[in-house]
Amino acid sequence: xxxxxxxxxxxxxxxxxxxxxxxxxxxxxxxxxxxxxxxxxxxxxxxxxxxxxxxxxxxxxxxxxxxxxxxxxxxxxxxxxxxxxxxxxxxxxxxxxxxxxxxxxxxxxxxxxxxxxxxxxxxxxxxxxxxxxxxxxxxxxxxxxxxxxxxxxxxxxxxxxxxxxxxxxxxxxxxxxxxxxxxx
Amino acid sequence: xxxxxxxxxxxxxxxxxxxxxxxxxxxxxxxxxxxxxxxxxxxxxxxxxxxxxxxxxxxxxxxxxxxxxxxxxxxxxxxxxxxxxxxxxxxxxxxxxxxxxxxxxxxxxxxxxxxxxxxxxxxxxxxxxxxxxxxxxxxxxxxxxxxxxxxxxxxxxxxxxxxxxxxxxxxxxxxxxxxxxxxxxxxxxxxxxxxxxxxxxxxxxxxxxxxxxxxxxxxxxxxxxxxxxxxxxxxxxxxxxxxxxxxxxxxxxxxxxxxxxxxxxxxxxxxxxxxxxxxxxxxxxxxxxxxxxxxxxxxxxxxxxxxxxxxxxxxxxxxxxxxxxxxxxxxxxxxxxxxxxxxxxxxxxxxxxxxxxxxxxxxxxxxxxxxxxxxxxxxxxx
Numbered sequence: 001x002x003x004x005x006x007x008x009x010x011x012x013x014x015x016x017x018x019x020x021x022x023x024x025x026x027x028x029x030x031x032x033x034x035x036x037x038x039x040x041x042x043x044x045x046x047x048x049x050x051x052x053x054x055x056x057x058x059x060x061x062x063x064x065x066x067x068x069x070x071x072x073x074x075x076x077x078x079x080x081x082x083x084x085x086x087x088x089x090x091x092x093x094x095x096x097x098x099x100x101x102x103x104x105x106x107x108x109x110x111x112x113x114x115x116x117x118x119x120x121x122x123x124x125x126x127x128x129x130x131x132x133x134x135x136x137x138x139x140x141x142x143x144x145x146x147x148x149x150x151x152x153x154x155x156x157x158x159x160x161x162x163x164x165x166x167x168x169x170x171x172x173x174x175x176x177x178x179x180x181x182x183x184x
Numbered sequence: 185x186x187x188x189x190x191x192x193x194x195x196x197x198x199x200x201x202x203x204x205x206x207x208x209x210x211x212x213x214x215x216x217x218x219x220x221x222x223x224x225x226x227x228x229x230x231x232x233x234x235x236x237x238x239x240x241x242x243x244x245x246x247x248x249x250x251x252x253x254x255x256x257x258x259x260x261x262x263x264x265x266x267x268x269x270x271x272x273x274x275x276x277x278x279x280x281x282x283x284x285x286x287x288x289x290x291x292x293x294x295x296x297x298x299x300x301x302x303x304x305x306x307x308x309x310x311x312x313x314x315x316x317x318x319x320x321x322x323x324x325x326x327x328x329x330x331x332x333x334x335x336x337x338x339x340x341x342x343x344x345x346x347x348x349x350x351x352x353x354x355x356x357x358x359x360x361x362x363x364x365x366x367x368x369x370x371x372x373x374x375x376x377x378x379x380x381x382x383x384x385x386x387x388x389x390x391x392x393x394x395x396x397x398x399x400x401x402x403x404x405x406x407x408x409x410x411x412x413x414x415x416x417x418x419x420x421x422x423x424x425x426x427x428x429x430x431x432x433x434x435x436x437x438x439x440x441x442x443x444x445x446x447x448x449x450x451x452x453x454x455x456x457x458x459x460x461x462x463x464x465x466x467x468x469x470x471x472x473x474x475x476x477x478x479x480x481x482x483x484x485x486x487x488x489x490x491x492x493x494x495x496x497x498x499x500x501x502x503x504x505x506x507x508x509x510x511x512x513x514x515x516x517x518x519x520x521x522x523x524x525x526x527x528x529x530x531x532x533x534x535x536x537x538x539x540x541x542x543x544x545x546x547x548x549x550x551x552x553x554x555x556x557x558x559x560x561x562x563x564x565x566x
Contacts, residue, residue: 039281040498055337070411073500075513075526085511087502089528093411093425096432100500124414135247150240150565159248166252 018095019044026099030059033034043089043100050103054116055102060090061121062122067094071118076136080141080162084136105138117143135160192236206507208547212241212453216551218315219561223538223554228548235539242565244276250525255281255356255492258525262467263350266563268311269304269506271341272353273563276503279435280525281356284497288485293358294437295478299371300344300353302474305377307337308506309460309467312558313385316457319555320398326388333381336374343370356492357485368475375468377487382464390461398453403541403553410451413537416530417508418459419557423451429504441473453556460558505529507558527566531559 022044023037033056036047048056060068077085084105091098105113117140118125128148129140134144137158140146147153158164171177211222220241226234244266246318250258251498262277263270272517275297280291289297310330317326338348343364355358382411391394405415407423420427427446430438448455448464503510508530513523534557 009271040500041286042499042501045498048203069408070541071414072502072509073511073513073525073526074527077515077524087500091513093427098433122414124413124533124536127532148240150243152240159245159253164248184520 017095022097025065025175027059029063032058034166035057041102043098045100045102047102047104050113050115053101053103054118054121054164057088057118057121060099060101066092066093068099069094070155071122071124072144074125074132076132076138078160078162079134084113084138086132086138088118112137112139114139114141116141119143134158137161199402201399203228205438206347210551211563212238217554219564220560221535221554221561221564223401223550224514225547225549225550230548232542232545232547232550234414237535237538237548239535239561239564242561244566246527246566247525250522252521253537255494255522258522259354260350260352262527263352264562264565265529266308266505266510266531266560267349268308268507268560269301269348270457271300271345271353272304272308272503272505273510275301276501276505276510276512277352277525278356279503280501281494282500282523283499283501284514284516284522285356285492285494286484286497286540287357287488289358290485291325291437292362292418292479292481296359296397296472296483297354298441299471299474300341300359302471303337303374305467305506308465308558308560310334310337310381312460313389313457316552316555317556319383319387319394319552320348322388322392322395329381329388333378336377340370343367343443353388355484355538357488358483360484363485364524371471371475375471379465379468382461382468386461390458396454398549398552399556400452400459401450402453402549403545403556405451405541407451409540410537413540414533415508415537416533418456418463418515419451420509421445421463422448422455422459423449429502429509433502435503437474439479443470443471455550456556456558471547493518494522496524505530507560507563508534521528528562529563529565529566531557531561532566535559535564 008083015039019039026046033048033052038045044184054107060066070091070093071088073089075087078088080143086103086105088101088105103115115138119129127149130146132138133140133146134148134151205226205228208225208227210225211217212220222238224236225232249261259274259277263274266273275329310333314327316328328500341351342348345353405423407425410420410423424447426447428445431445443466448458448459495518497516499514510530512530513526514522517523538554538557541553545553
């Protein structure tokens with residue numbers, strides 16, 4: 001077996017789709033879903049309400065012109081008083097274009113916002129959603145196994161909320177007493 | 185997850201004796217899990233019928249710490265994610281900060297970063313070869329051979345940055361200091377040694393019948409399924425898809441460098457090994473080109489203030505880490521700290537597909553499949 005036989009042709013340099021083209025495409029193909037567009041320094045961003053998410057993402061995945069087959073990341077963001085948001089990053093292996101989907105959620109004062117789970121569409125969403133569930137207290141409707149991933153099973157805290165204090169876990173659980181946390 | 189009873193080798197009732205499923209706990213402190221990872225396997229005889237992974241034993245709250253430290257301080261936490269390739273993680277983090285703040289990087293610094301990142305890739309893949317060889321049964325030999333090369337690379341990193349594993353050498357806007365005087369000669373010597381080291385592994389393992397028989401056709405995976413599971417890096421290239429972020433969504437000076445993307449044939453364990461081995465030759469090629477092409481000049485953007493303050497910005501930086509797509513989602517809303525920094529770690533996403541890969545294989549093979557994922561728990565647990 002020679003080494004060279006297995007080393008293939010170089011991949012063609014990925015042609016970067018301009019954000020304006022992708023925006024036009026999404027507007028044209030998925031015009032039945034109300035969305036808002038914006039841009040950040042790397043991606044085109046689409047804001048979709050949680051009620052429309054499943055319909056929109058199904059379209060992203062199944063429409064031939066879009067073919068977003070890869071869910072690369074889900075991250076929650078807590079804006080404190082202003083509410084929360086989920087950021088989904090999609091990529092298409094077929095066309096090489098990338099899209100970020102923002103789902104605004106209601107204010108953090110009301111615990112446990114509910115979002116439909118994407119697990120049935122993208123198996124890779126499974127662990128990302130479990131992570132967002134335990135870190136932010138977001139409930140994913142339809143998720144088969146919404147358990148804690150990093151934290152202990154019986155520890156129901158949401159550390160990445162801005163309201164969560166910087167304290168040792170033992171003090172937080174009441175197992176130990178100590179000074180009120182630490183600041184940086 | 186478990187397979188249906190009729191798919192089992194012996195269906196209940198057909199056997200001459202009653203069988204029960206057993207639960208085998210592996211980890212969190214077990215040499216085969218390469219860190220503090222625990223998986224609970226349900227076995228029917230030798231056949232694995234269920235797998236439940238447990239992670240989080242090394243969770244240090246990276247994202248919370250990043251939100252509460254300023255942009256420079258947080259870097260010390262980021263190179264402890266993929267601790268086998270600290271430099272590469274620093275580069276990814278700094279790229280995210282640069283995107284948020286619109287910071288320019290001098291060209292010489294870009295070349296230095298590529299050299300350091302590719303040295304890290306060599307380092308990480310040598311670790312894989314050593315540990316994976318050990319999993320398969322080449323006890324001791326592969327590990328010590330890998331360590332010989334890794335020591336030389338670490339020595340070089342120490343000369344450059346003053347530290348071996350967690351150098352904190354990369355800065356937003358460049359690198360902290362220029363390379364030492366004799367760096368080029370030393371680096372070429374290390375590369376020559378690494379090339380010989382890779383050849384050694386190639387001779388020892390690639391044609392080794394015991395090795396090949398254990399790895400070939402084990403847990404093959406199709407490109408479509410790999411994409412659906414979120415596998416990236418060598419895992420997806422093993423399936424035959426030449427997808428490498430250095431080419432697919434190019435960054436830094438990679439478009440100016442000439443290198444190939446090795447791919448596998450069917451995504452089995454042997455292909456995963458093969459892709460990593462072939463990738464190492466490409467890393468050596470990349471570093472040699474960088475040494476030839478590297479211009480003189482500044483290594484750190486001189487216009488930067490001591491304390492970075494970023495008014496607003498949002499980015500999702502993707503970086504071809506040693507294990508796959510190392511993504512950093514960053515959000516800045518004023519002040520000297522990021523508002524949110526999220527790591528999409530490749531090991532984490534590759535590991536989420538483990539359940540599907542091991543169910544239906546034998547217990548001894550489950551260990552090899554886990555080894556072939558090349559996870560590093562610092563990165564999985566954040």
